[in-house]
Amino acid sequence: MSFTVVTLGSQIANEGVALLRDAGASLVATEAFPSKDEMIAVLDRHRPDAVMVRLVPRLDEDVMRAAPTLKVIAKHGVGCDDIDVAAARRLGIPVMIATGCNxxxxxxxxxxxxxxxxxxxxxxxxxxxxxxxxxxxxxxxxxxxxxxxxxxxxxxxxxxxxxxxxxxxxxxxxxxxxxxxxxxxxxxxxxxxxxxxxxxxxxxxxxxxxxxxxxxxxxxxxxxxxxxxxxxxxxxxxxxxxxxxxxxxxxxxxxxxxxxxxxxxxxxxxxxxxxxxxxxxTPHVAGVTDDAKREVSLQTARNVLSVISGGAPDPRYLAR
Missing domain, CATH: 3.40.50.720 (NAD(P)-binding Rossmann-like Domain)
Structure with a gap:
């Protein structure tokens, strides 16, 4: 299986990267806090199957529509205030979160x-x-x-x-x-x-x-x-x-x-x-200890793989 994953807002930890690469993923990552135009450009260029969201201003419907092959949005964390979940729902794209990992x-x-x-x-x-x-x-x-x-x-x-x-x-x-x-x-x-x-x-x-x-x-x-x-x-x-x-x-x-x-x-x-x-x-670091980053990256990668492989998203990790 080969598929493309774009990470918006810097790459996830090495453990999650390895899990995705072993499954056949091609990985692309932007710098932290890319502008809306930058996000649209990278998604239009790479046409990813999955997007992982780290440090972004806002992932809205315009950005999502730049990736017509997008099957899943995986948040590297739990809070989804930087993702328009309602828009993703309208587009039929599940939004997954790393519940409990941090x-x-x-x-x-x-x-x-x-x-x-x-x-x-x-x-x-x-x-x-x-x-x-x-x-x-x-x-x-x-x-x-x-x-x-x-x-x-x-x-x-x-x-x-x-x-x-x-x-x-x-x-x-x-x-x-x-x-x-x-x-x-x-x-x-x-x-x-x-x-x-x-x-x-x-x-x-x-x-x-x-x-x-x-x-x-x-x-x-x-x-x-x-x-x-x-x-x-x-x-x-x-x-x-x-x-x-x-x-x-x-x-x-x-x-x-x-x-x-x-x-x-x-x-x-x-x-x-x-x-x-x-x-x-402190600079919003409560959930980014080395231990938490490892666990969150692994669960984010698993959330991507669960959808890309054709399975139903685990409801424990679905954003509401």
Missing amino acids: AQSVAEHALAMMLALVKDLERQTALMRSGRFDKSLYRGRELRGMRLGLVGLGQIGRSFAAMAAAIGMVIEAYDPFAPDAAFVPPIARATDLDALLARADVVSLHCPLTETTRGLLGAREIGLIRPGAWLINTARGEVIDEAALAAALRSGAIAGAGIDSFAAEPPPADHPFLHLPNVIA
């Missing part, structure tokens, strides 16, 4: 951010570097007994909950789309987002970006988070009103935040999250 890495990143914030590590490092060795300036707290409020209870949220439970945190989650079976002890179901925000010592976002969740935490919702609490976002930047959160962080209404994703990426140099002392910021 859940452990993202959950560990959220845990690391929570520990760094609550243990005052960023500020203590800055004090040490300035020559201050003063234990009286430490503001660390114990996580044991604190309330963790999860917004979204997919695989990442459940993994993070297990880690937090081992520390001794009290956990509740808000996810109106999760089945009751997901809420197993020690995770309690919160039926009201406002109440969860008001009760939590740490709020951690783990929801996908959809039209329902875009702007989910606006100025009103951020105002409900109690003073002294921390906010962690390893989901999508657009879930939060960034200006409202920056204002709350400046005023001290919120103790601090861990931010791994931004509404615009890369963020501008003057973005407030990059300059506030009570913010830990």
Whole structure:
């Protein structure tokens, strides 16, 4: 079997590349964040059977139509906000995602951010570097007994909950789309987002970006988070009103935040999250540890092969 796969937004990890080549694939990859015209040109030139999506501004219907032989779109990850899934559906092209492959890495990143914030590590490092060795300036707290409020209870949220439970945190989650079976002890179901925000010592976002969740935490919702609490976002930047959160962080209404994703990426140099002392910021890397990249690349390749070989797409990996 011979077929062509174009990766938009840089090549996947070597393990996934090898799997596809062994199956007979010819591989083509663009640089990160190709323009719409560049994507159309490369698809028109190579007429791929499959497209793998990594770092792109948006894969819309115009781009898809540039590849009339396209049989499958495989996202290198889970979030599909950069793919017009409805357009792909109209064109009869399944969109596959690498469900669960980076859940452990993202959950560990959220845990690391929570520990760094609550243990005052960023500020203590800055004090040490300035020559201050003063234990009286430490503001660390114990996580044991604190309330963790999860917004979204997919695989990442459940993994993070297990880690937090081992520390001794009290956990509740808000996810109106999760089945009751997901809420197993020690995770309690919160039926009201406002109440969860008001009760939590740490709020951690783990929801996908959809039209329902875009702007989910606006100025009103951020105002409900109690003073002294921390906010962690390893989901999508657009879930939060960034200006409202920056204002709350400046005023001290919120103790601090861990931010791994931004509404615009890369963020501008003057973005407030990059300059506030009570913010830990990372460049959307929670799900791209070496381990996660390997697993995501392999599952992305498997998703391509499952369709190219003529089989029915596995519903666990179909974007909805």
